[in-house]
Amino acid sequence: MKFRYLGNSGMKISETIYGNWLTHGSQVENDAAKACVRAALDAGISSFDTADVYANTAAETVLGEALAGERRESLEIFTKVYWPTGPKGHNDVGLSRKHIMESINGSLTRLKTDYVDLYQAHRWDAETPLEETMQAFADVVRAGKAHYIGVSEWTAGQIRAGHALAKDLGIQLVSSQPQYSMLWRVIESEVVPTCEELGVSQIVWSPVAQGVLTGKYLPGQPAPEGSRATDEKGGANMISRFMNDDVLTRVQNLKPIADDLGITMAQLAVAWVLANPNVAGAIIGASRPEQVVDNAKAVDVTLDADVLAAIDAALGDVVQSDADLTAKNAPATRPV
Structure with a gap:
């Protein structure tokens, strides 16, 4: 494995990051997830x-159990807050101080960690003042x-505003987590610069376009039966933007390129996002251990011009x- 600094911080992360969206607590049984x-x-x-x-908090629980017993200092654990959770009441969503403070405590309990x-x-919360959100994040950091x-x-504009407030509050906003792949490059013209x-730094999700680039x-x-495109729990909806013959035909054109390099198409896709120097890591998901092993090998692949x-x-x-x-796909109001 190789490692890169996360933003201008002194912390390094692995170039491939294991993510459990749509898998743990939902698509994959716990034993397979572990x-x-x-x-x-x-x-x-x-x-x-x-x-x-993810899986209405169950994914955090599964990950916490899977990592139990590992040396905490040797891991970098990331989680997120915004979308509705629990009973999905009127304050169980968004980036208000109330929801952030309650959510971090719940996440830490499920992940079995102190931090x-x-x-x-x-996501961006259009209904909470950014000052309130960033002050709450600052207090979370100061509380350890x-x-x-x-x-x-x-x-890009939202990141700039959030970064400025974070700097004023004495905390570090070091990362952006967007969708990014060979097929989805919307961050390149504004967000990345x-x-x-x-x-x-970018820590990108769906570098294999939900499996399409395999x-x-x-x-x-x-x-194929059992694939993400047939998963009615959420996978089929997310992958639908790529499931047309024009895209799928073009993707097949990548196979000779991967074959010439002696790598899989998935490795080609992950190596492609890692070729962007602003990307610190690519989040890979898996329903089988061999997928993890295969994708992780992408860190050894260098793609020339x-x-x-x-x-x-x-x-x-x-x-x-x-x-x-990016803006068009963002929720204009809170989901509940």
């Missing part, structure tokens, strides 16, 4: 990403419950690069 965590640890992965909303290394705003603060799916200026989904054919150009040519106009999609 086997995937063990495979991640054996592969040298030290960074683990989760959120309170998280990174606490992230899972989190070392650093991050955000997820914020626009802003973050490079501010000393903020090449297992073929144009004109039904999705000719390969990157060949990837662009293979995908052509199915790549999505519209920077406005």
Whole structure:
């Protein structure tokens, strides 16, 4: 495993990060989930990403149990707050002081730890003053419950505003967690340059486009049984934007590129996001331990300029690069 600094902080994280969205407590049975965590640890992965909303808090519980007994100081554990949890009452959502303070305590209990290394705003909260949110995050850091603060799916302007307030409050906003892959490049024109200026890293989710970039989904054919595209618990909805024949046909053009390099298409996809110097780590999910092992090997892959150009040519106009999609996909109001 290789490691990179997270933003302008002194903390390093593993280049591949194990994430349990759509798997732990939901898509994958607990024994299989724990086997995937063990495979991640054996592969040298030290960074683990989760959120309170995943499986309505169950994913945090499974991860906490899977990591029990490990040396805490050797791990970097990330979690997030924003989406509705628990009974999903009127204050069980958002980035208010009340919800942040209650949520961090719940997350720490479920994760069986006294602190998280990174606490992230899972989305922008249009209904809470940013000053209230950042003051609450500052108090969480000062209480020793989190070392650093991050955000997820914020626009460049929102990141800039949050970073300025964090600096005024004496805390470090060091990361942005956006969707990023060969197919989804909406952060490149605005978010990445802003973050490079501010000393903020990307820790990206869905580098394999929810499995589409593995090449297992073929144009004109039904999705394989048991795949994410058939998962009605949430996976099928998230992957739907890529499930059309134009995209799937273009993805098949990547196979010769991967074959020439002697790597899998998944490794090619993860190596591609890691080629961006503003990316500190790529979050990989898995339903089987061998997937973890396969994806983690991407840290040893270097893609030269000719390969990157060949990837662009293979995908052509199915790549999505519209920077406005970050804001358009954000909730305009709280979900409840």
